[in-house]
Amino acid sequence: MLDPDLKRRILAATTSERSPTREQRAISSALRAASALAVPLLLFALAGGPRVGPRPVGLVAMTVLGTSGIAASALLLAVGRGPSMLGRSRRRLLGSAAIVPVAFLIWKAAVSSGVPHMMDPWPTRPGLRCFALTALFAAWPVVALVWERWGSDPLHPRALGLALGVAAGAGAAALVDLWCPVAHLPHLLAGHGAPILLLGGLGALVGARALGVRVPR
Amino acid sequence: MSSLPFMPPLTGLPAEVPLSREGIPSTPGVRAARLDGARDLECERANAAMERYARGDDRAFSELYDALAPRLRRYLLRASGDPGRADDLLQHTMLQIHRARGRFIVGAEVLPWAFAIARRLLIDSFRRRKNERRNISLETGGHDAGPVDAAAVQLGADELIDGKRLARALEVELERLPESHRAAFELLKNEGLSIREAAEVLGATPTAVKLRAHRAYAALRAALGGLIDRI
Numbered sequence: 001m002l003d004p005d006l007k008r009r010i011l012a013a014t015t016s017e018r019s020p021t022r023e024q025r026a027i028s029s030a031l032r033a034a035s036a037l038a039v040p041l042l043l044f045a046l047a048g049g050p051r052v053g054p055r056p057v058g059l060v061a062m063t064v065l066g067t068s069g070i071a072a073s074a075l076l077l078a079v080g081r082g083p084s085m086l087g088r089s090r091r092r093l094l095g096s097a098a099i100v101p102v103a104f105l106i107w108k109a110a111v112s113s114g115v116p117h118m119m120d121p122w123p124t125r126p127g128l129r130c131f132a133l134t135a136l137f138a139a140w141p142v143v144a145l146v147w148e149r150w151g152s153d154p155l156h157p158r159a160l161g162l163a164l165g166v167a168a169g170a171g172a173a174a175l176v177d178l179w180c181p182v183a184h185l186p187h188l189l190a191g192h193g194a195p196i197l198l199l200g201g202l203g204a205l206v207g208a209r210a211l212g213v214r215v216p217r
Numbered sequence: 218m219s220s221l222p223f224m225p226p227l228t229g230l231p232a233e234v235p236l237s238r239e240g241i242p243s244t245p246g247v248r249a250a251r252l253d254g255a256r257d258l259e260c261e262r263a264n265a266a267m268e269r270y271a272r273g274d275d276r277a278f279s280e281l282y283d284a285l286a287p288r289l290r291r292y293l294l295r296a297s298g299d300p301g302r303a304d305d306l307l308q309h310t311m312l313q314i315h316r317a318r319g320r321f322i323v324g325a326e327v328l329p330w331a332f333a334i335a336r337r338l339l340i341d342s343f344r345r346r347k348n349e350r351r352n353i354s355l356e357t358g359g360h361d362a363g364p365v366d367a368a369a370v371q372l373g374a375d376e377l378i379d380g381k382r383l384a385r386a387l388e389v390e391l392e393r394l395p396e397s398h399r400a401a402f403e404l405l406k407n408e409g410l411s412i413r414e415a416a417e418v419l420g421a422t423p424t425a426v427k428l429r430a431h432r433a434y435a436a437l438r439a440a441l442g443g444l445i446d447r448i
Binding site for chain 1: 271272273278279282286287290304306307308309311312313316318319321324325326327329330333336337338341342345418419420422
């Protein structure tokens with residue numbers, strides 16, 4: 001038998017602590033999504049915007065089309081929850097986090113290998129700038145994505161954080177691809193792949209605390 | 218009924234289905250089907266209330282509470298063994314649902330979500346209490362009460378017939394199971410969740426849940442013998 005006083009207490013607590021309805025939340029989610037898109041684009045513009053360099057325009061378009069597709073799929077999988085309130089399964093989240101960086105690098109290397117000299121070594125470009133730019137462009141999207149899903153995952157917050165970090169990293173790396181002409185494999189690994197993994201790791205670390213459901217202290 | 222094989226069934230059930238005094242089918246399968254029907258209705262009620270609450274109808278929360286709270290509290294009480302703690306966790310679970318109402322997906326099921334939140338809060342509170350105890354133990358140099366002595370639960374069959382002892386023995390054996398196996402067993406056996414719902418709550422596949430529950434059942438059977446069937 002439930003204590004009627006408990007129900008009164010809980011109802012009183014819900015009255016004193018307002019929570020957004022679905023409609024109100026949709027507005028704040030849209031604002032977050034817009035800012036997650038706008039801030040990196042703004043930073044990208046400040047950093048000089050697209051740079052074709054020695055690449056044919058077709059190659060730039062192909063590369064960005066593929067990497068954007070990969071990033072969009074990763075975002076949809078990580079942010080979307082499907083038909084269940086419990087979101088994607090751990091296996092899917094981990095699978096996405098594992099596949100995205102690999103697919104990203106394979107695509108970039110495969111497309112570039114079709115054009116002569118595109119995969120030649122660039123000794124002066126080890127990938128530090130690409131690494132820094134990817135991390136910079138992904139910083140706000142990661143915050144926005146974690147904010148969006150804050151305290152909402154009772155099952156596997158760490159895996160969700162990992163997938164969100166990787167998705168944001170992939171989005172930022174797609175932007176960096178518009179700027180960076182280097183497709184030499186060590187450069188790709190250090191400058192384009194590593195930041196995605198780093199952001200995934202950070203996401204997993206933050207996710208365990210920020211995305212999970214916890215008893216308040 | 219079975220003594221009158223020529224008599225047509227009264228309720229559209231097969232003639233061999235025995236009826237209780239109130240005319241309620243007493244075969245476990247039929248009873249289970251009726252319970253499932255009632256449970257489905259309850260779930261529908263909870264889903265509808267949650268949907269209205271997500272849209273902004275504040276009065277729907279009371280209805281949602283009535284549909285969810287008894288089952289959640291039973292689960293929390295059984296798992297924590299402490300009525301005060303079960304009430305606290307129920308309150309946190311319902312508040313969590315309240316806070317997340319804007320996130321509720323159209324057409325989603327509220328019950329597995331609510332159970333998953335309750336379970337996570339329960340694990341979190343256990344973990345926190347364990348840490349607190351460890352800190353107290355480190356500060357005082359004392360010792361925690363250790364695990365239940367195995368010999369203390371090696372009870373004879375006659376003694377186990379006593380309901381309380383049986384429940385205690387089950388509790389002890391359940392404690393020894395891996396958490397994932399115990400949770401699968403409790404959600405299916407005690408809370409009456411379907412395999413699909415339990416799988417959602419645990420974030421596992423239905424096959425994994427079946428396997429875990431089976432392993433839990435086998436372990437309990439090995440420890441308690443045929444007495445497990447009486448629970």
